[in-house]
Amino acid sequence: MNLQPFVEGVRKTKLIYYEDSYLRKFKAKVFKFYREKKHDSYIALDRTAFHPKSGGQPSDKGYIWGEGFKLRVKKCILYHNVVVHYGKIIEGDSCPEDVTGEIDWDWRYLLMRRHTAGHLFDYCLSIVCGKPVETLDSWLGDPCYVGYKGAAPSENELKEAERLENEFIEEGRPVSIEYVSFKELLKISPEAPNIFRLPKLRRYRIVRIEGFQPIPCGGTHLKNIKEIGRFKVIKATQIDDSFKVYYDVF
Ligand SMILES: [Zn+2]
Known part of the structure; x- marks a missing residue:
């Protein structure tokens, strides 16, 4: 229609x-x-x-x-x-x-767990690869993935990022939401990959996992990464100058 x-x-x-x-x-x-x-x-x-x-x-x-x-x-x-x-x-x-x-809470809660897990994975992959990763896109439906710029990490790096993510989840960290101006956003989140692709707004909604750099995001997040459960990388695929990491939460 x-x-x-x-x-x-x-x-x-x-x-x-x-x-x-x-x-x-x-x-x-x-x-x-x-x-x-x-x-x-x-x-x-x-x-x-x-x-x-x-x-x-x-x-x-x-x-x-x-x-x-x-x-x-x-x-x-x-x-x-x-x-x-x-x-x-x-x-x-x-x-x-x-x-x-x-x-439908079961469906939404799964999306919240997958979504928050995706944010955490960006950080884990950055730590393991020793440089910030640039996210391109993501999908929280089936199959769930995050797309990144560049060459796919090795099998070992992916395994290590997965292990690190599960370690953070077990430890637990609060997730919070704040609203900031673009000037404040540039100050607190200079490495956010989507920063210059954002529409012009008076206020930006940012998500912060304690201990990590916050990023602008309008999605639905968990209150604590503990709720993600178990995180598993399914596979990574390379397409030209980008790669996708398929994952899920259990
Ligand atoms: Zn988000």
């Missing part, structure tokens, strides 16, 4: 997962509801805990319901600052004004 007419006149969605990535259930007001076919529907809310597909993070799934109504949310799309929740109606015909949303 063309989302342009749907979001026209709809106010920006408040992204409440930015403040609390552990929020599973929330109350919201419906700004717009559109039923496309018999069951396929679109909902825009004033606020949402559903993370849309963005960057390397796949969309959240879950349910939105209210009096006499229930929608199974299959995916969320961020379109002109509006999170559009798309799904199938499983109860009722029309959408009430007040609804409750609940994200």
Whole structure:
């Protein structure tokens, strides 16, 4: 569906997962509801805990319901600052004004563990390779990977980075979020690989794993790297002047 007419006149969605990535259930007001076919529907809310597909993070799934109504949310799309929740109606015909949303926590928590593990791996790989690594992209769905610039590390270096990561995880370190200006960002995170690719903003959201240089990131993180569990490198592949490290958490 063309989302342009749907979001026209709809106010920006408040992204409440930015403040609390552990929020599973929330109350919201419906700004717009559109039923496309018999069951396929679109909902825009004033606020949402559903993370849309963005960057390397796949969309959240879950349910939105209210009096006499229930929608199974299959995916969320961020379109002109509006999170559009798309799904199938499983109860009722029309959408009430007040609804409750609940994200599929098992799926989200896995993404949070994979995401935080990816950040930690950047640091571990940098330590093992003796120089900062430059991240290019990432994907937290299946299969999960981080892409880097340059030549792939050796088998031994990957094994050592994996061992180091598991050592840090076992030890545990808090993960925190801060908001800073671009000037402050340059000062505290001069080596962040994406720093000059960032859009111009008044404030930048940065993530800090205690003891490591913070980097700008809008994703959903764990409170402590301890929650990652066991980290495992699956394989590394070289493509021209870049490589991907496939990994997972258990
Ligand atoms: Zn992040």
